[in-house]
Amino acid sequence: MTESNFSRRRFLANAAAISTVGAMGISALSSCSKSGKPKVDLKLPPLLDQAPDGRPLKAGLIGCGGRGTGAALNYLSAGPNLSITALADVFDDRLQACRKKIKEEKGNEVADENCFLGFDTYQKVIDSGVDIIILATPPKFRPEQFAAAVQARKHVFMEKPVAVDPVGARSIMASARKAESLGLKIVTGTQRHHQRPYIEIYKRVMNGDIGDIVAANAYWNQSQLWFRKPQADWTEMEAMIRDWVNWAWLSGDHIVEQHVHNLDVINWFTGSHPVKAVGFGSRQRRVTGDQYDNFSVDFVYDNGMHMHSMCRQINGCANNVSEFLMGTKGYTDAQGSIWAPDGSVVYTTRNESGEVLPELQKNPYDQEHVDLVTCIRQDIPINEAEDTAISTLTGIMGRISAYTGKEISWDEMMNSDLWLGPKTYIMGDTGIQADVPVPGTESQS
């Protein structure tokens, strides 16, 4: 088995810790060596503009909503000889709309017998003779579907987040390791890993350009997100799934569903994950569902570093979606610039008018599929599942801390049997209690 991501993360952390010693040793021996971090494998994706040609690759899409349809289009644009041959969803209108859209925009037709409706038809897509599985349902269903895809030895693109509870996140970790040992290629929808400005900054941070990272911030403050009110002819389950970004058991709440991107950047740049969290949160303006609409969480990493995370979905407030990392030799916003401690720009991904440099402009939603197909066709290792599971679990840890008002540790997350949602999925009543958690009480999630 290749070394696990856990170990790689530790290795990166150790590499950072010994970098000073290493640099001193090297400069003592060689006057021309530049001080910096020792070379480690950054595991960067290939980042080609287009995937190379090769054997035709067939993909099956599970979850035909907005993001699923978008992912399908991104995939079909990634290179030559790519097709989508099977679709699954729980709603026929969503499936047909997706089917129509990829036909109109990409000329990709899906046969009637390969369109599947129902909660458990993902297995039919997996068994339909495809090479790649695209998972884009609400994240609650991801662990089970990912496990099935890996079991069938399929390459996978799956959306973030990858779980809504600790049981699901650990399932992804285990499946990720199975995929690793099989050499399957797994890309997750944490597209900042495929966004060239982020990668340019990441390379420089790993080179020691801001020194050791000592503090970080992560933000996703935006306006109200979409919601759908229940309709008379919908069952409770249908109403929840059509409104899924507002239900904790389906989305994990927005600190997991959306803010995972920013938490993931801090984990990625530090090569680590928090060991504990204390958070606040509440529900002020959300219309449907049982979620909060604002969180503020203090995460603490193993080396004592703090990351402050905040996320909000409320209209008419200050918005900000970004990351910030403070280092001993400078600081960065992870995608725009690197500054020296005196505020002077050391490096930037922008031109004078603030636009991203042309060579860094590739759309990351396309890039992640280009990278997946390139890695499959050129047999380059790529498996982002465990890292994304760790970042998902980071968000879950923050959420539970805010919901309960308690300090929550990573060890608790790795041992928790918290499982959200109904035990079985049927289009009917769910038995879910739509209580909004109150900190300091016996709230379970």
Place this chain on the structure above:
Amino acid sequence: MTPNVRKPGHRTWLVFSLGIIAGAILLILGNRAVEYTSTDNFCAACHVHPHATSSWKLSTHHDNQSGITVHCAECHLPPHGDGYLREKIRLGAKDIWGKMTKDTSEFNWEGKRSVEVAQHFTYKTSCIKCHDNLFPLTLSKDGENAHLYYTQNKDELHCINCHLQVGHYDPRATHDQNLAFGLTSEEKEIYTEPATVDSFIDFTEYIPQSSVSFNMKAIPGGTFTMGSPANEPFRKEDEGPAVTIEVNSFYMAEIEVSWDEYLAFYSQTAAEGRSTDTEGARKNGQVDGISGATPPYGQPDQNWGLSKRPAITMSFHAAETYCKWLSTVTGKKYRLPTEAEWEYAARGGTQTPYFFAGSPKKYETKGFWNKLFGPDTTVINTYVIYVRNSQMMTQMPDRVAPNPFGLKNMLGNVAEFCSDWYSPTIYSQYNNQKVSDPKGPESGTEHVVRGGSFKSDAGEVRAASRDFTHTDAWLKTDPQMPKSIWWYSDVRSVGFRVICEFDPTTGKPVPYKTNKKTEQQTSPN
């Protein structure tokens, strides 16, 4: 100027070449010898322990779907280049010494198959060398959780913590949830009423709706010195300063809670599934005396036998729940002893290291003289089950004679839970004044464990010796997430003993009331 150097002559070359050839032959022979002495045949030629070869042939390392045979040295030595020769010399020397100087028929082979011992001659690096993929597609859900846990705690875990029987088959081993444990259909006399006790005398308690009874000894209260003097051999810092303690009278069980007793509780209250097994699944206050332990994982009695052998591997929480349950069904207030009550009872009126004669130095295996010739154990053997006479497992209580209070196995067999939180400095907080019935610190993280066990050497079975629960370590290999609150996975040498409270004003045991109203009135706020 050219220095006068003699060119090497024919003779020199001949000697040199012969030397190289001889060296090469020696190397080859040496290598052959190393290889030969690592073959199964060589091992079996000398290895006198019964069934080693046959149990290996029945194991999955000999008989498996893939037709691969794993040989003795592939598990019982590290891989080449990973300390192979060093370990070979160490184990070889040990084996030869043992063969030459000891009577192999008296070896405790069963004990050597325990994780504690086996890890000294079974190598994790060797397991990993072959099993380098811990997440094969065939891995079950439980396996995923267990291996994920392993990857996060590699330093503390050995593969054989969970996979102990893979090299030597044990038909009695269970590696699964053991739903059948302790369930028996034997027909025996069923007691309907608990004992009626009207005075402060020894009595026999009957557990209603079961065929189980056990003896209680009346322990008259008194004053004693708790802890040990600074010059006591093998004394540890937490045994002092010695303090004067007064304890009231109480009844104490003659023997450690037996499997018979514990299984009466288990079979009457056990939860059927594991839904209530875990901390996360329950809210505070949902656990009462009636909701009992869940089925264990594996074989809690280690196949050493049930009946009157002390119950082991149940958690502190389980022991406390047992006491509550016992109080409910007998109507008498049973509980774990406090640490002071325990030591008072263990001493039986003596202030010496043991309640019998002899110095710990005399009985301890440590020390040059005793190591070489073996300690003189005649006296201690009469009273204590400890490492020298236990065969590394629990023994029946009738193996030992009681202490002056009539209590058996206070010092050995299994260590015993006390109700106090553990603090290494608690004695100094008693301020060297006479203290009456102390209950230990108000809060803490681990509970006191007293008395040595079948694993202890003589220094640890002294009356003053203290220990405490090691909750994390004792649950190390529990494969469940979260871990069981009822069973420990990694300790086999701890049990408990009950006491029954005595009320001097009535001259009877303190009655136990389950009346909800009473509880509400007495609870603060």
